[in-house]
Amino acid sequence: MSSRKPALNLSTINPSIINVHYAVRGELALKADQYVHALADKTEEAKSLPFEHVVTANIGNPQQKGLNQVPLTYWRQVISLLEYPDLMNEHLEIAKKIYPEDTIARAKKLYEEIGSVGAYTHSKGVLAIRKRVAKFIEERDGYPSDPESIYLTAGASAGVSSILSIALKKGEGCLIPIPQYPLYTATLAYLDAAPLPYYLQESADWSMDHETLLKAVSEAKTAGTPVKALVIINPGNPTGACLSKEAMEAVVTLCYEESIVLLADEVYQTNIFDPEHRPFHSFKKILKGMKKEIADTVELVSFHSISKGVSGECGRRGGYFECVNIADDVMEQIYKMASVSLCPPVSGQVGVDLMVSPPKKEDASYATWFKETSLIQDNLKSRSNLMAEHFNKMDGISCNPAEGAMYLFPRIHMPQKAIEEAKKRGKEADVMYALDLLDATGICAVAGSGFGQEPGTYHIRVTALCPETAEFVGRFEQFHKDFMAKYA
Structure with missing residues (x-):
């Protein structure tokens, strides 16, 4: 037998990798996938399952099999x-x-x-498409946008990871909302940077509390952690909350006073349920509307994607980010790192073009496009409202209605016996709840602990994308009733 040791094992690979966690595609998703294959193959395991199909409510992937959002014609x-x-x-x-x-x-x-979609493009993306992105931003915000400050990316996630890796050195801190999308904690763990949590206020519709943000900055300074960046997700994932203009101005002011770069994750900007009373405001628009000293100095990178909105083209991998007030020499480094990856997927770049420049009213395709996009938006809103209404009727659950995005984040008021049982299993109580939910109903949700939450609280995140909402609610309600009775 050879005495050769493998070059790669858990003690020899990059230790930062071990610290990366991504709950959305973690243990629950893997188990759900196992059930999907068992049911498809009609295995012995499938015969014992108390459900006939898996409901994938764990990820915002609208065109996924089972969710079946129809692609835009x-x-x-x-x-x-x-x-x-x-x-x-x-x-x-x-x-x-x-x-x-x-x-x-x-x-x-x-x-x-472009020419052939099989050829490389400019590392920033096709210039003509970036020009149309700039026009879209200008029309949205009322302020100029430079196509040379816009990078097309393989989805917003690639842009976020790239900017975080450029902005943060080892040990430096990034303020992140709690609850948050796990991309941020995962990337920070990989970079060996410090996540600095600031808690959103569940009792106030998941709003941002400025004092909480100031406290997070103060605590980081006391601990000797430089605060380099601040992440805002608006509309929120997983909360579905939309920030007020006043809250956004306070954030920009803080970034100005503390010399913090602002990273605005705005991928759900189209998914707004009540635009008259809670409209979407971009951070670019808020920033440029403030006094000149702030408007011309606060560094902002904002992100958008074709994966969400009404397109739901997750697998096409298209997105962009726009840099505002970033120094020229830093922009050179951003370009250098973009060049290492050669270019983003060309099909995704085309998707960005179609997102920012849809058919006009006089076009033959407009009527179909308008009908399809309106139906998608209306269905998302109605499903979200219906699910929140039903959650709030269940004993032991409270749920803030979403103002946007495509998720709900209901709180499970966990019985003490359930918490104790979870400890015996070596699980967080909401992880145990979500695993039991999957085993009993086939509903795959994500435990709130994967997003972060106030200590002593328990949540799950579910999407509002399930077409069979009544079936989803019925299965969930029966499971929850049984769970609460079991651990009463």
Whole structure:
């Protein structure tokens, strides 16, 4: 037998990797996937399961099998023409029988700008697309946007990871909301940087408390941790809360006073349920509307994505970030690191273009596009409201209605006996709850502890994407009733 030792084992790999945790695709998701395959293969295990299919309520992946959000017709038509450009040339007459005239025109324009979608592009992304992103931002905010300060990315996550890796050195701190999307804690763990939690106020619809934020900064200073960056997720994931203009101005002022770079995760900006009373404001618009000394100095990077909104094109991997007030020499380093990855997926870049520049009212495709996007938005809002209403009728659950995004974060008022049983199992109580929920109903949720929560509280995160909402609520309600009775 060879005495050779493997080069890679848990004691020889990068130790920071061991500290990375990502709850959204963790233990629960793996077990749910096991059930999905067992049911599909009709195994012996499947015969013993008390459900016939798994409800994937753990991740915001609208087009996933089982959630089945229908892709936008306009998107798929334009992209299909770019994938097979012969349809716009020798087979044009056939294409005209299938595709609206404006769709063909849009695809032709993109083909002239890009060429083959199988070729590398500029490391920042196709310039023509970045120009249209800049126009979108200008029309949204009322302030100029420079396409050279915009980077197209493989989804917002790639942009977030890139900027965090550039902004933070080992041991430096990044303020993150609690609860938060696990991407941030996972990336900070990998970078060996320090997550600095500030707690959102559940009793006030998950609003941000400025005093809590100041306290987090003060505690970091006392501990000797430099505060380098501040993450805001607006609308919130997992909370669904939308920030007020006043709260956003206070955040910008803090970043100015403490020389902190502001990272604005705005991927759910289209998913707003009550735009008249709680509209979305971008941090770019808030920043540029403040006094000149602040508007011209506070460093801001904002992120957007085609994975959310009404498109739900998660697997296409498209997004962008815009840099505001970032020093030229730092921008050179951002470009250098983007160049290492060559370029973001071209199909994802096309998706960004279609997101920021949809059909106009006079276009042949507009009526279908408007009907489809309105239906997606209306369904998301109605499902979210219905689920929150039912959660709040259940004994031992309280749930703030979402103002946006695509999730709910109900609180489970956990019986003491359940907490004690979870300790025996070596689990957090909400992890045990979510595992038992999956085993009993096939509903895959995410335990709140994966997002962070106030000590002594327990939550789960569920998406509002399940098409069979009544079935979901019925299964969940029966499980919760049985769980609470068991540990009463």
